[in-house]
Amino acid sequence: MQPRFEYPCLECGRGTMRTTRVPHYQTKINGIPFVVDEAVIGVCDQCGAIDFDPQETKRWEALFHRRCCSFLLPVPSLGSRAGKEVTVHTILVADLAGRHCLLSEEGEALCQVISRLLEQGNTILLDFSGVETLTAMFLNAALGPLYRRCDASGLDARLHWSGLDPQDARILEIVIENARAPFATAVPTSTQSGRGLSREE
Numbered sequence: 001m002q003p004r005f006e007y008p009c010l011e012c013g014r015g016t017m018r019t020t021r022v023p024h025y026q027t028k029i030n031g032i033p034f035v036v037d038e039a040v041i042g043v044c045d046q047c048g049a050i051d052f053d054p055q056e057t058k059r060w061e062a063l064f065h066r067r068c069c070s071f072l073l074p075v076p077s078l079g080s081r082a083g084k085e086v087t088v089h090t091i092l093v094a095d096l097a098g099r100h101c102l103l104s105e106e107g108e109a110l111c112q113v114i115s116r117l118l119e120q121g122n123t124i125l126l127d128f129s130g131v132e133t134l135t136a137m138f139l140n141a142a143l144g145p146l147y148r149r150c151d152a153s154g155l156d157a158r159l160h161w162s163g164l165d166p167q168d169a170r171i172l173e174i175v176i177e178n179a180r181a182p183f184a185t186a187v188p189t190s191t192q193s194g195r196g197l198s199r200e201e
């Protein structure tokens with residue numbers, strides 16, 4: 001069932017709300033940034049005011065919850081550490097944040113998920129396969145706060161990643177080095193390319 005708008009705009013009174021498909025629509029669900037692959041919203045053809053259809057926003061919430069439940073793949077291979085089984089949770093970054101990991105807001109959402117799993121004692125594999133664009137800004141927001149904590153010493157054993165090409169892997173290493181050495185200087189920055197490594201604090 002498609003949402004139908006096509007009614008007079010209440011904002012300007014002149015235009016008509018048109019049913020509009022928006023690819024990669026950025027919204028927030030429960031305060032967490034979320035990208036809807038293709039959202040249908042109403043947009044006024046005169047003033048650009050937008051309106052939402054409750055059925056459509058319900059669909060977004062369902063998508064969000066389905067993704068939040070499905071991006072976690074418990075891996076049964078484990079080995080044991082001190083007699084205790086170690087469960088590795090794989091986070092499919094492309095499923096959670098999309099194929100283009102650009103914005104720090106998206107990185108923060110990933111950071112929240114990782115933090116929660118670490119607090120529960122999990123070991124985590126970040127699987128970047130399928131991610132096409134990855135910025136230092138995103139990685140800074142996703143991983144920086146974890147490595148900046150004073151109790152981050154155990155992270156190397158509990159946080160792993162895969163699916164990165166060598167260049168992105170290097171950027172990730174620099175982000176982590178940066179976070180671990182807050183007073184280090186002379187990190188090259190390039191704000192133009194979006195791959196800048198400047199710290200936000």
Ligand SMILES: [Zn+2]
Binds near residue numbers: 010011016
């Ligand atoms: Zn209008």
